Amino acid sequence: MGDAGWLVVVPAKGLGAAKSRLRGAVPAAAHGDLALAMLRDTLAAATACADVLVVAGDAAVAAVARAAGAAVLPDPGAGLNAAIRLATDPPAAGPQAAGHDLAAGARAAHGLAAGRAPGGALGRPRAALTGDLPGLRAEELAAALRAAEAAGGRAFVADAAGTGTVLLAAPAGVPLDPAFGVGSAAAHAAGGARALTGDWPGLRHDADTAADLRAALRHGPAAHTRALLGDLPSSDAAACAAR
Numbered sequence: 058m059g060d061a062g063w064l065v066v067v068p069a070k071g072l073g074a075a076k077s078r079l080r081g082a083v084p085a086a087a088h089g090d091l092a093l094a095m096l097r098d099t100l101a102a103a104t105a106c107a108d109v110l111v112v113a114g115d116a117a118v119a120a121v122a123r124a125a126g127a128a129v130l131p132d133p134g135a136g137l138n139a140a141i142r143l144a145t146d147p148p149a150a151g152p153q154a155a156g157h158d159l160a161a162g163a164r165a166a167h168g169l170a171a172g173r174a175p176g177g178a179l180g181r182p183r184a185a186l187t188g189d190l191p192g193l194r195a196e197e198l199a200a201a202l203r204a205a206e207a208a209g210g211r212a213f214v215a216d217a218a219g220t221g222t223v224l225l226a227a228p229a230g231v232p233l234d235p236a237f238g239v240g241s242a243a244a245h246a247a248g249g250a251r252a253l254t255g256d257w258p259g260l261r262h263d264a265d266t267a268a269d270l271r272a273a274l275r276h277g278p279a280a281h282t283r284a285l286l287g288d289l290p291s292s293d294a295a296a297c298a299a300r
């Protein structure tokens with residue numbers, strides 16, 4: 058990847074709060090492992106085609122991120138969009154956590170690969186990718202990033218339902234301006250981001266509910282998620298769903 062390579066930021070909540078709508082898809086004791094397995098699948102694809110920075114909600118998430126080859130920024134604790142803004146467009150100073158300047162950490166992450174950060178923190182194209190895409194394939198993400206580059210400005214990929222956002226991208230020099238949350242696809246479009254319409258089913262299927270998880274498993278290899286589900290007793294609902 059050249060100097061203009063993408064930095065993909067993946068926000069991932071701490072396990073106590075992660076994927077609450079997915080609770081019950083697997084036994085409670087395995088819920089955190091399911092969130093981590095989906096994150097592993099997301100990161101396996103993302104790290105294959107970009108430099109990746111995970112905004113990690115806790116130490117277990119941070120460990121998975123590092124093992125996948127991603128850089129890690131601690132969550133500033135101010136919500137999803139603040140986490141993404143800090144990681145993609147770090148300010149000159151602050152916020153602080155446990156004596157660390159988180160913005161300085163983010164700026165350092167922007168220069169991660171080969172120590173490059175031409176033009177400062179905004180000097181490279183940046184994207185935010187949700188961490189709940191078990192079916193994601195590297196080829197799909199690479200194609201979506203190419204399409205974003207061709208769009209020439211802010212661009213996004215909506216989820217399969219068309220209402221949420223799985224990927225928001227901005228070229229070098231342009232703030233990402235994330236508006237993730239309920240109705241984010243419309244919010245991103247209203248804010249001037251172009252909707253990318255490629256055929257990327259693994260990218261579009263985020264797993265918010267058990268039904269979403271079943272759909273995602275139909276659309277990609279999901280190696281870590283399948284392995285986790287396969288290890289559960291076969292009477293469990295999601296284990297059945299995986300087969």
Ligand SMILES: Nc1nc2c(ncn2[C@@H]2O[C@H](COP(=O)(O)OP(=O)(O)OP(=O)(O)O)[C@@H](O)[C@H]2O)c(=O)[nH]1
Pocket residue numbers: 068069070071074075076077078079112113114132135136137140187188189263265
């Ligand atoms: N670091 C960080 N990541 C977040 C935060 N809120 C959401 N995310 C991540 O953003 C992505 C999309 O969020 P959701 O699909 O709503 O996932 P979620 O919040 O774990 O799921 P629910 O509890 O069901 O809303 C997931 O990868 C989440 O882990 C946050 O405050 N901090």
Ligand SMILES: C=C(OP(=O)(O)O)C(=O)O
Pocket residue numbers: 187216220221222223236237238239240241242263265
């Ligand atoms: C945060 C989002 O994810 P979800 O709708 O999957 O909760 C979003 O789509 O903006």
